[in-house]
Amino acid sequence: MSRNKSESTSALFDDQAINADEIEALLDDEQATQEWHRYSVIRAAIKGDLNTDISMDISEQVRASVSQESKVVKPGFGRSKSQNRAASRWFQPFAKVAVAASVAVVAVMTVQTYQQPVTPEGGSAEPALLTNPIGGGREPVSLNHVEPMSQNNDQQRRRQVQSYLIDHQQQLMLQQKVDSDEQPEQELNKGN
Amino acid sequence: MITRLYRSIFLGAILITGTFAVSAQQTNEQAESGADWFNRMAEALTELNFESSLVYVHGDQIEPYQWLQGNDPQTGSTELLIQMNGPDFRILRVDDRVGHFHTSANNYALKSNTITAIFPAAFSESFDRLNHSYQITVGGGARVLGRNAQHIRILSRDNQRYSYALWIDRKHGMPLKMIMLNQSGDIVEQVQLTSLSVRDSAPEIMKEIKNIEMPPLLEDLRVETPTNYPVEPQWAPKGFKLLSRQSHTLVVDSTPVDHYLFSDGLAEYSVYVAELTEGMETDLALSSSQTLFSKRHNDFLVTVVGQVPLSMAQRIATEVK
Numbered sequence: 069m070s071r072n073k074s075e076s077t078s079a080l081f082d083d084q085a086i087n088a089d090e091i092e093a094l095l096d097d098e099q100a101t102q103e104w105h106r107y108s109v110i111r112a113a114i115k116g117d118l119n120t121d122i123s124m125d126i127s128e129q130v131r132a133s134v135s136q137e138s139k140v141v142k143p144g145f146g147r148s149k150s151q152n153r154a155a156s157r158w159f160q161p162f163a164k165v166a167v168a169a170s171v172a173v174v175a176v177m178t179v180q181t182y183q184q185p186v187t188p189e190g191g192s193a194e195p196a197l198l199t200n201p202i203g204g205g206r207e208p209v210s211l212n213h214v215e216p217m218s219q220n221n222d223q224q225r226r227r228q229v230q231s232y233l234i235d236h237q238q239q240l241m242l243q244q245k246v247d248s249d250e251q252p253e254q255e256l257n258k259g260n
Numbered sequence: 261m262i263t264r265l266y267r268s269i270f271l272g273a274i275l276i277t278g279t280f281a282v283s284a285q286q287t288n289e290q291a292e293s294g295a296d297w298f299n300r301m302a303e304a305l306t307e308l309n310f311e312s313s314l315v316y317v318h319g320d321q322i323e324p325y326q327w328l329q330g331n332d333p334q335t336g337s338t339e340l341l342i343q344m345n346g347p348d349f350r351i352l353r354v355d356d357r358v359g360h361f362h363t364s365a366n367n368y369a370l371k372s373n374t375i376t377a378i379f380p381a382a383f384s385e386s387f388d389r390l391n392h393s394y395q396i397t398v399g400g401g402a403r404v405l406g407r408n409a410q411h412i413r414i415l416s417r418d419n420q421r422y423s424y425a426l427w428i429d430r431k432h433g434m435p436l437k438m439i440m441l442n443q444s445g446d447i448v449e450q451v452q453l454t455s456l457s458v459r460d461s462a463p464e465i466m467k468e469i470k471n472i473e474m475p476p477l478l479e480d481l482r483v484e485t486p487t488n489y490p491v492e493p494q495w496a497p498k499g500f501k502l503l504s505r506q507s508h509t510l511v512v513d514s515t516p517v518d519h520y521l522f523s524d525g526l527a528e529y530s531v532y533v534a535e536l537t538e539g540m541e542t543d544l545a546l547s548s549s550q551t552l553f554s555k556r557h558n559d560f561l562v563t564v565v566g567q568v569p570l571s572m573a574q575r576i577a578t579e580v581k
Contacts, residue, residue: 221541225541229544231510231512232510232530232565233550233552233565234510234512235510235517235519239504239521239530241370242370243503243504243528
């Protein structure tokens with residue numbers, strides 16, 4: 069039976085005609101749908117074309133995620149630590165949010181210039197610049213005083229940068245919601 | 261004789277005014293057609309049925325995505341974005357509900373009319389909203405994604421913000437390629453569509469996933485707590501308006517902050533004011549696709565975050581008093 073199903077999965081996949089009952093049977097069979105998914109991933113990898121295969125996959129995803137939903141804790145800002153943790157789980161950073169990316173960037177290149185209060189050589193008010201070396205010269209980078217810094221400092225700095233970057237993204241997301249609710253853009257239009 | 265002289269002067273005057281009028285009209289027309297292209301793009305981004313794939317490049321990161329949109333009576337308005345590398349991450353929009361699905365995290369939904377992850381939300385709305393701070397110049401044609409594309413640039417009027425170069429499909433109005441540049445012309449972010457199929461009706465998948473149950477909406481998260489500290493932003497670049505001011509704590513490290521969010525319709529930045537405590541780093545700057553700048557002001561730490569040039573972030577931070 070299972071072999072049969074494999075065959076029809078494969079037939080279906082190759083766009084060969086199989087009858088509606090077989091399709092129904094396949095859809096009901098979790099193993100078969102998973103098989104389908106594996107095929108599709110393989111084909112996608114070969115053809116670089118994933119358009120047609122998305123639907124199965126997302127329904128699977130969503131089914132799984134919906135079943136987890138009951139455990140979800142409604143987050144709130146700043147009421148208690150546990151709530152904050154809940155909130156941070158909610159806001160898994162999104163790719164464009166670039167949190168992961170920025171973190172990586174920060175990790176790769178942490179250039180400290182004048183972190184300690186004025187050194188004998190005379191420090192200026194230049195900040196420590198953490199910049200992305202590969203993306204090219206975005207802003208002038210002061211490399212004058214590159215020195216290894218203590219692990220603690222480094223971690224603290226990274227954490228602090230992350231905190232703010234993530235928070236900014238969250239605020240933007242929330243703002244979108246408010247935006248579409250209240251249309252504060254009228255105010256924006258007034259600017260000359 | 262005199263009449264003839266008068267007449268020729270008169271004619272000359274008419275000719276000259278005529279030329280001026282024509283050239284004025286031309287610049288107007290150019291501006292208009294720039295805005296027209298933009299508005300056509302906005303229309304495509306909200307009304308077209310398409311399936312596409314694209315790469316999003318920022319810094320040394322390249323991220324491939326699948327992006328689909330459906331708009332027809334059967335599906336209503338739907339949009340789906342799937343990250344193709346790394347952890348499975350999807351955003352699904354059905355009308356004004358946007359669900360974020362992440363394999364390793366709780367899913368949540370937001371209220372918005374666009375997914376906004378790839379192109380700025382402002383690209384889906386009329387250019388009138390940006391007109392106060394930005395202008396459009398119309399470039400020539402180019403071949404992008406094998407299509408006939410129109411090049412336009414969106415520049416800030418003060419030349420102090422990031423600008424965008426866009427290539428818009430002449431046939432359908434879809435943006436095919438986007439480059440975000442800083443004020444010295446260096447590339448900050450890029451988006452390139454790598455395939456695009458425009459359809460008469462919504463992609464099949466959209467019909468199926470329209471009925472997917474959305475994760476819970478993030479609601480009532482914005483507890484509007486008034487700001488606490490006497491220090492606040494005194495200056496914003498022209499065209500930037502304050503969207504919100506409140507206080508909360510940062511999720512990652514629980515630092516209590518006053519938060520101010522500014523937007524010019526396209527670019528946004530946040531100003532944070534935190535009470536300085538032991539171990540806080542006071543002089544930080546990060547400049548990549550997001551800029552971060554922080555500096556000390558008396559007993560406070562002022563941090564500016566957003567898609568604005570570092571020099572602007574510096575100026576904003578300096579004016580927080």
